[in-house]
Amino acid sequence: MTADSTPALVKQADAEGPAPAGSPAVRGPRARNTQAYLKYVAAKIFGAAVSLFAVLVTSFFLFRLIPSDPVKQMTGGRPVSAEQLDSLRRQLGLDQPMWQQFTSYVGDALTGDFGTSFQYHAPVVDKITEALPATLLLTGTAYVLYSALGIWLGTRTAWRNGSKSDRFNTALALTLYSVPSFWLGLLLIIVFAVGVGPIPGMFPTGGLESGNESGFAYVLDVAHHMVLPVITLVAVGYAQTLLVMRSSLLDEMGSDYLTTARAKGLRDDTVRRKHAVPNAMLPTFTLMFVNLGHVVAGQILVETVFSWPGLGGLFYQGLSVPDLPLVQALFFVFATAVILANTLADLLYPLLDPRVGR
Amino acid sequence: MTTESMPASTPGAEVPAPEESGPEEAKSAGALARARKRRSVARFWREYRSHRGGLWGLAGLILIALIALCAPVLTGANAQSVTEAPGGALESPSAEFPLGTDQFGRSVLALLIWGARVSLTVGLLAAFLCVAIGTVVGIVAGHFRGWYSTVLMRVTDWFLVMPTLVLAIALATVMDRSLWTVIIAIGVTTWPTTARLVRAQTLAVESRPYIERARALGGGHGHIMLRHVLPNVMPLVLAQTTLVISSAILTEATLAFLGLGDPTITSWGGMLQDAREAGAVSAGDWWYLAPPGIAIALVALAFTLCGRAIETVLNPKLGVAR
Numbered sequence: 001m002t003a004d005s006t007p008a009l010v011k012q013a014d015a016e017g018p019a020p021a022g023s024p025a026v027r028g029p030r031a032r033n034t035q036a037y038l039k040y041v042a043a044k045i046f047g048a049a050v051s052l053f054a055v056l057v058t059s060f061f062l063f064r065l066i067p068s069d070p071v072k073q074m075t076g077g078r079p080v081s082a083e084q085l086d087s088l089r090r091q092l093g094l095d096q097p098m099w100q101q102f103t104s105y106v107g108d109a110l111t112g113d114f115g116t117s118f119q120y121h122a123p124v125v126d127k128i129t130e131a132l133p134a135t136l137l138l139t140g141t142a143y144v145l146y147s148a149l150g151i152w153l154g155t156r157t158a159w160r161n162g163s164k165s166d167r168f169n170t171a172l173a174l175t176l177y178s179v180p181s182f183w184l185g186l187l188l189i190i191v192f193a194v195g196v197g198p199i200p201g202m203f204p205t206g207g208l209e210s211g212n213e214s215g216f217a218y219v220l221d222v223a224h225h226m227v228l229p230v231i232t233l234v235a236v237g238y239a240q241t242l243l244v245m246r247s248s249l250l251d252e253m254g255s256d257y258l259t260t261a262r263a264k265g266l267r268d269d270t271v272r273r274k275h276a277v278p279n280a281m282l283p284t285f286t287l288m289f290v291n292l293g294h295v296v297a298g299q300i301l302v303e304t305v306f307s308w309p310g311l312g313g314l315f316y317q318g319l320s321v322p323d324l325p326l327v328q329a330l331f332f333v334f335a336t337a338v339i340l341a342n343t344l345a346d347l348l349y350p351l352l353d354p355r356v357g358r
Numbered sequence: 359m360t361t362e363s364m365p366a367s368t369p370g371a372e373v374p375a376p377e378e379s380g381p382e383e384a385k386s387a388g389a390l391a392r393a394r395k396r397r398s399v400a401r402f403w404r405e406y407r408s409h410r411g412g413l414w415g416l417a418g419l420i421l422i423a424l425i426a427l428c429a430p431v432l433t434g435a436n437a438q439s440v441t442e443a444p445g446g447a448l449e450s451p452s453a454e455f456p457l458g459t460d461q462f463g464r465s466v467l468a469l470l471i472w473g474a475r476v477s478l479t480v481g482l483l484a485a486f487l488c489v490a491i492g493t494v495v496g497i498v499a500g501h502f503r504g505w506y507s508t509v510l511m512r513v514t515d516w517f518l519v520m521p522t523l524v525l526a527i528a529l530a531t532v533m534d535r536s537l538w539t540v541i542i543a544i545g546v547t548t549w550p551t552t553a554r555l556v557r558a559q560t561l562a563v564e565s566r567p568y569i570e571r572a573r574a575l576g577g578g579h580g581h582i583m584l585r586h587v588l589p590n591v592m593p594l595v596l597a598q599t600t601l602v603i604s605s606a607i608l609t610e611a612t613l614a615f616l617g618l619g620d621p622t623i624t625s626w627g628g629m630l631q632d633a634r635e636a637g638a639v640s641a642g643d644w645w646y647l648a649p650p651g652i653a654i655a656l657v658a659l660a661f662t663l664c665g666r667a668i669e670t671v672l673n674p675k676l677g678v679a680r
Contacts, residue, residue, distance in 0.1 A: 054516055062528050171411075174666075178658035180611050183630055183651030186639055194642045205640070222563060293521075300523065301612060315524070316616065319531055331528065334521045342519065 037350055048343040055335040059328045060105050081195070105328075114329035119321050126328045127314065132296075134208055135303070135310030138226060139295045142233035147288055149234065150241025154284070157242070158249035159272055177239035182301040185232045189305070192228060197309070203228050206307035229306045233299060237291070244287050249280040282353055289345035293338030407673040418660035433468035451645050458559020458645045461636040462630075469624050470649050476625035477657055480541055481607035487545025487553055488606070489599045496556025497591065501564065511557070517550040526609060529672050530618040531637035540613050544606050545583050551658050552598050556591050563590045593672050600665030604658035611654045626650040 089095045089135060096104075108115065114124040153173070157166040190196060193205040204210070204225050213221045252258070253276065261271045263334070303312035318326040385393070406412055425432070451458045457466035529543040529627040563569065564587065572582055613619055614627025621628070629650040633639075638646045 051516060051519055056518070058520075062532065094465055174662055175655065175659055177653045178608070178662060180608055180615075180627075180630075180651060180654050182612065182615055183647070183654065186630070186634065186647055187644070187651065189639055190454055190644050190647060194640060196642055300527070301615070304616075319527065322531065327528075331524060334524050335519060338519050338521060 006180060007241050032103055040350065041347055044343055044346045048339050052336060055332055055339070056106060059331045059335075060102055062331070063322070063324055063328050100208075109332070114332075115325035117318075117324045117326045119318070119326070124325045127326060128311065128329060128333060131309060131311050131314045134308060134325060135296065135312065138229055138308055138310060139221075139233065139299060141226065142230045142237065143295050145230065146234045147241055150238040151245050151284060154237070154242040154245025155237070155249060155272070155277055158246040158253065158280075159276075161250060161253070169242070173239035173242045176235050177243075179236060180277070181232055181236040181299060182303075182305045184235060185229065185302050185305040188228045206305075208309055229302055229308060231300055232306075241284060241287060241291075245280065246286045248283045249276060252276050252280045255279075282349075285352065286345060289341045290338075292344075293341035296334065296337030296346040365399045400570050402671060406667055409667035409670060411433065411663045412670075415660040415663025418656060419664065420598070422474055422660065423478065425471055426478050429471045429475060433465070433471050438464070438469065438472055439450050450643075457649050460632060460646065465510070466629075466646055466649060469629055470653055472624045473626040473629060473650065473653065474657075476537070476623055477607050477610065477654065479543070480537060480610040480625075481603045481657070481661070484544035484606040484610070485599050485603040487541060487637055488548045488593055488602050491545065492549040492552025492598075493588075493591065493595055495549070495553040497560050497583050497587055499553065500557040500560025501579065501587065508605050514550045514553045517547070518554075521549070522547045522671075523609065523612065526613065527616065527618065530613050534663075535618070535620055537623060540610055540619055544609050547607075548602060548605070552595070552602065555594060555598060559591045559594050560587050563587050597668040597672060600661050600668060604661035604665070607654060607661070611650075614626065626654050 067277065084093070094101075101322065105115075112125060113129075116188060117124050117127055120127055153169055157169045160166050189205050191199055193203045195202075206225075208225055209218065210221050210225075258271060258276055261275045262268075266274075300312035300316055302308070303310045304316045311333070315327065315330045315334075317323075318330065375563075455465045455467065457470065460466055460469065495510055499507045516618060526543045526547045529546065530539055531541070533539040535557070569582060569586055572586055577585075609621070611627030611630070614625045615634075616629045617631055619625055619628050627650075630647065633643070633646045633650075647656065
């Protein structure tokens with residue numbers, strides 16, 4: 001993860017010239033900085049636009065390679081005449097040559113039209129906007145929780161490097177990191193939703209709501225449904241943040257400025273919070289933005305296991321048909337989210353670390 | 359650096375004999391190089407030995423590899439056959455079937471042992487593919503200046519933005535159902551991180567004076583990349599490989615669970631899918647569901663522990679995984 005940010009840092013470090021000491025225009029350097037920042041922003045946004053177009057092209061060609069015939073799949077083995085199949089193909093535009101399909105796909109996509117879903121017979125965009133809130137709610141909640149937990153535990157373990165609690169927490173995080181998320185989800189369902197032995201089933205096995213609540217009771221009901229999937233996502237997700245935070249803080253720990261801060265007589269707590277942690281945050285920050293992109297991509301498996309009505313579940317169902325327009329659009333949406341999150345991180349770096357983007 | 363007590367299961371055979379090669383001036387260049395290599399391996403092992411986590415990981419790997427190799431001896435060659443299943447459907451654990459049976463009456467324990475083969479094979483081959491692509495791209499992009507280096511890095515960046523799992527799922531869907539499909543889908547989607555790492559290391563190595571010396575003596579691009587850069591990025595690549603293996607094993611299980619693996623081969627992810635489809639979740643048959651997941655986690659954990667220990671030996675500042 002840290003490798004992603006290195007080139008930018010290295011490049012910018014070269015560009016950083018000595019400040020013109022005693023130059024007549026006092027506002028000179030700052031104005032130049034603003035200009036340089038705007039140039040940096042423009043370059044990043046241009047790069048993001050190129051990536052977005054590349055993703056759009058990929059989403060078209062990748063799924064055209066699926067060998068099965070979507071029309072045959074859609075009719076699902078019912079007796080259909082050849083003319084009917086042909087008219088269906090014409091209706092879906094599958095009879096046109098590939099390049100024509102491609103140009104109309106790109107043209108429509110640029111106007112926000114991703115076609116009609118084969119399996120739902122509804123505009124793909126509608127299906128996606130329908131499922132998006134559920135995904136954002138679930139993975140967003142989990143994202144906030146595991147990022148906070150990872151940073152907190154990462155700081156603690158690094159600060160007491162080698163202690164019993166460090167060894168325990170690192171070992172636990174590494175173990176949970178190695179666990180498949182869908183398996184943990186299934187296990188939690190068995191133990192806490194179905195019930196094993198003396199443990200009664202306390203939580204719903206899946207879905208987002210029971211369907212007969214309203215008002216505050218509805219909020220409680222949704223929260224009740226979220227408990228197990230959120231626990232699954234947090235358990236599997238916090239380890240990476242913890243490990244990155246821990247190792248970047250360990251990198252800072254031997255630094256002279258911390259010795260200086262201690263020599264000034266600052267309390268250990270203050271040295272950690274005000275001096276060490278802010279300097280160690282950059283790699284964690286990068287990771288958090290990478291993860292932010294995946295909030296939208298959701299967790300295909302956790303959503304599938306818990307029958308969560310979000311984008312991940314939609315993607316999985318779309319693949320099994322295969323529902324080309326839906327799968328293409330979702331692939332584009334997932335990649336777009338990652339690109340946007342990365343671009344946002346790039347734009348924020350110079351504000352966090354003045355060495356970048358000058 | 360404290361010398362930890364080694365777990366008893368660690369094979370002492372791996373310690374290279376600490377033979378000190380005597381007066382070196384009497385030997386040929388090849389012998390010198392060999393002796394130097396042997397000494398650096400010995401030093402590496404001495405360092406590695408002080409990481410308890412790494413030793414546990416290594417011991418676990420050797421044990422699992424032995425189990426996977428001995429699968430036919432341990433369970434009999436017919437353990438995966440649906441028609442010759444020895445038990446009834448979905449039995450609870452008993453003396454004959456310590457982990458119960460699946461819906462066809464096969465012993466879950468036997469399936470678990472056979473599944474180790476798939477997990478290890480796919481994990482190793484996919485990681486090898488990923489690291490091979492990543493190393494080649496990384497070294498080439500770091501060695502050459504100019505437009506093809508830029509193009510290579512653009513392609514790498516483009517792969518980095520793609521949601522890895524989504525791309526792997528898409529590839530696995532597009533191709534036939536087979537183990538090779540899974541291996542290729544994982545290898546092709548995970549190499550960019552390795553490429554980035556290797557490129558950074560290549561840039562660092564290439565700025566050293568001995569590269570200039572090699573160039574001045576007439577060393578070509580191939581010579582410099584193969585004989586000077588590659589040996590210097592290999593340690594990093596080794597650490598990266600072990601870490602990639604564990605994520606490849608997790609991805610394999612994920613793809614198999616989604617029904618994208620080879621349906622004719624027993625794998626841990628596939629067992630979980632079978633269990634889910636057989637209704638083991640709502641029936642509360644934890645003995646069918648729990649073992650494959652624990653096995654996946656243990657193998658992935660073992661590789662991660664080894665990888666982190668190797669990383670720490672190479673970069674002591676990290677101070678991790680003692």
